[in-house]
Amino acid sequence: FSMLLSNWLIFRLCLTVRISSALWNIIHDCDETYNYWEPLHHLLHGSGFQTWEYSPQYALRSYLYLWLYTPPAILISWLGGSKVTQFYAIRFWMAVWTATAETVAFGAVKQRLDKNKSLSKSLSVYSLAFVAFSATSAGLFVSGTAFLPSSFAMQLAYACLAAWLTDRYALAVACIAAMAIVGWPFAAAIGLPLAVDLIALKRKPGLFVAYSAASGLSLAIPVALADTLAYGRPTLSPINLLSYNVLNSGSHLYGTSPLSYYLMNYALNFTPLLPLILIAGLLATLVGQSASRQDRQLRWKLLLWLSPLLLWNAIFFLQAHKEERFLYPCYPFLCLALAVALETIRHRLGSWAVPCIIAAFAAFSLSRILATTLAYQSHVTIYHRLVGHGPAGRLCLGKEWHRFPSAFLLPHGWSVGFVRSEFRGQLPGRFGLADQPFNLDNREETARYLNVTSDCDYLIDKRSNELDFVRYTELEPDYLATGDWQLLEDLPILEPDKSHRLFRAFYLPWLFERSVRFSSYVLLRRVT
Secondary structure: OHHHHHHHHHHHHHHHHHHHHHHHOOOOOHHHHHHHHHHHHHHHHOOOEEOHHHOOOOOOOOHHHHHOOHHHHHHHHHOOOOHHHHHHHHHHHHHHHHHHHHHHHHHHHHHHHHOOOOOOOOOOOHHHHHHHHHHHOHHHHHHOOOOOHHHHHHHHHHHHHHHHHOOOHHHHHHHHHHHHHHHOHHHHHHHHHHHHHHHHHOOOHHHHHHHHHHHHHHHHHHHHHHHHHHHOOOOOHHHHHHHHHHHOOHHHHHOOOOOHHHHHHHHHHOOOOHHHHHHHHHHHHHOOOOOOHHHHHHHHHHHHHHHHHHHHHHHHHOOOOOOHHHHHHHHHHHHHHHHHHHHHHHHHHOOOHHHHHHHHHHHHHHHHHHHHHHHHOHHHHHHHHHHHOOOOOEEEEOOOHHHOOOHHHOOOOOEEEEEOOOOOOOOOEEOOOOOOOOOOOOOOOHHHEEOOOOOOOEEEEEEOOOOOOOOOOOOOOOHHHHOOEEEEEEEEEEOHHHOOHHHHHOOOOOHHHHHOOEEEEEEEEEOO
16 A cells, blocks of 8 residues: 555656646757647648658658547547647646656666665665656656657656566567657667567577567557558558668758767756766666675666666767757666665765755756746747737748747647748648658758748747847848838747856856846737
């Protein structure tokens, strides 16, 4: 009964945090908008932007993955709710999934580690530390309600970790299969240490093959059916995606970053305390209080359970194209590493260190969450403000195309389109339009653009009265200064290049307001 009560309390804690994320987390990545929110809007409402990945010619994205998020939206539609309500209902759906996965993993850590007297002399240190790092992390605040296959893989990674810790190998393999086939094929790398455990250590290769075949076929068939119906030809999207990234090496077209990119992301999303804690975590797997055989076996088992974290980072740190979202699937294992590290620190410094470190971690995380929300919330808030302006019309986006959150936030009767800016990549087309040109080289398709003079009723833009803040060009003019547009909304948005690097990254009262600079995120209406 006590374990059930504890799990219920942990679930409520995690769900509270995830619902907060569903309400206030911004959309951090335009890939989330254009590759997932917009196709889902197309499925539910018959319209939406279409990226080249959804072209039947390439068929890189899974439609079954999209259908998993339709139940809350369909329910809201039956109840007469708006598209905005659908948007937040889908986010609540994600919040429940993530909180459930965290709770299941908490229970497994508690069962396997807390009650093992050889590994720990006290109860509830590993599990409570695990859930504390998971619930308070700024990285989990972002990823827990992000509509991305890497977030889906992260949720399943929690479930996989729980199954692995409790020796439920069939379920662990099924979680890896679901990550890779339904969500993101590269997430299969998380399962390589699990395969080593089952094949080499447990010496049960037959079971591994049987579990993999059963899970793979049971998932690949519905994915293939959903993709075939959607794309109009027999196809399997995870195979297409692997082929594109491995054979064509196309990801470099979208930018490359140095190794420091991921190091900085970890420092921001898991606090600058991360290196110290992880070093202690490594020591925890190698150094114990006793030299008993059982103790050594358990610590090597810990190293095996943490190896997906090391493997994942080894793979993705070496890739030229880097995205924050690529790290999401390893977050559960990172939280476990932090929990193991905290137990080691407790043995060396005493129990007083546990609340101090968790409090410092939570304070850093909250500071990061507040800084990001205050800096960039305007690109979501401004779409909520559309309902106060009318009549409905066509909203145009130029250089701010990448901050469009989703057509779910457009009021009834509004539409959105692109006008040309200095961006020279390939913008999305629209679902339902025949003979749209798409290419896999990220070449600009000029057919996407509207005429800003004749086709646009409203415009969202970033501007500033300080000339060194926003660089105006012929294609990105100061629209308000032309006299052809009327200002309807003016909201602050961070100007990172003009702000203090530390205080734009972490919110500190008084210092944030005095150390960061803002431009204006504006909604304009054409003067007729």
